[in-house]
Amino acid sequence: MIKVENDASGHRKRLKDRWLNVGDEGFSDYEMLELLLSFSIPRKDTKALSKLLLRRFGNLYNVLKSTPDQLKNVHGMGENSSILLNLCGSLSDLEKPKILGSKIQSAYDLTDYFHREIGFKEEEYFYIVLLNQKNKVISVEQIEHGIENRAQIYLKKIVRSCLDYFATGVICIHNHPSGTEEFSNSDIELTKKIHTVLKSVEVRLLDHLLITQTESISMLEKGIYSFNN
Numbered sequence: 001m002i003k004v005e006n007d008a009s010g011h012r013k014r015l016k017d018r019w020l021n022v023g024d025e026g027f028s029d030y031e032m033l034e035l036l037l038s039f040s041i042p043r044k045d046t047k048a049l050s051k052l053l054l055r056r057f058g059n060l061y062n063v064l065k066s067t068p069d070q071l072k073n074v075h076g077m078g079e080n081s082s083i084l085l086n087l088c089g090s091l092s093d094l095e096k097p098k099i100l101g102s103k104i105q106s107a108y109d110l111t112d113y114f115h116r117e118i119g120f121k122e123e124e125y126f127y128i129v130l131l132n133q134k135n136k137v138i139s140v141e142q143i144e145h146g147i148e149n150r151a152q153i154y155l156k157k158i159v160r161s162c163l164d165y166f167a168t169g170v171i172c173i174h175n176h177p178s179g180t181e182e183f184s185n186s187d188i189e190l191t192k193k194i195h196t197v198l199k200s201v202e203v204r205l206l207d208h209l210l211i212t213q214t215e216s217i218s219m220l221e222k223g224i225y226s227f228n229n
Helices: 002-022 029-037 047-057 060-064 068-072 079-095 107-118 151-165 185-199
Strands: 125-131 137-145 169-175 204-211 216-218
Touching: 002 029, 029 047, 029 060, 029 079, 047 060, 060 079, 068 079, 107 125, 107 169, 107 204, 107 216, 125 151, 137 151, 151 185, 169 185, 185 204
Parallel strands: 169 204
Antiparallel strands: 125 137, 125 169, 204 216
């Protein structure tokens, strides 16, 4: 037993020394989690727990964005460790680009924000960004996530949000968890329906942005749909 503790202690020290010398260079996701958990679980090897967390939640981002209750459901995770990981995820939001009040020249101005927000989600999320007459962001609204038969639900919520905020322009954003870097036929059909219903309340649909883990694709820039009709 003493030998195991000494081995674990020596391994943690080597991880800390590597971090001090080179930062995150060469660190795998599980090693970063392992090092982080060593501060809340000082007397046990945390490698197996780190790998278990990654298997359960899919990637490091999702681990850090999970709630303490979700984390505590993983065998080996106590309250302190769950709070620590959740706190790290919350602190990372401080670096998230702030877009409220920003003037939007094109949908690509939203790329950094939404890569952080939904680029690594395991379900499909659909957002709208509401703009005023000067193309400044007045609100970011999550419409739905994980719903397949979605058109009627989306249309009602989108119109309601536009009227609530007196928006004059809208940009739609959604992610493809599969990583597919093309708009589907259903994406295009939904865009047409949103365009039509927004015209009826004198709101412009300006673009539809697709987000994956590595790319962002503008429906307007790709010429997939004409937003001027």
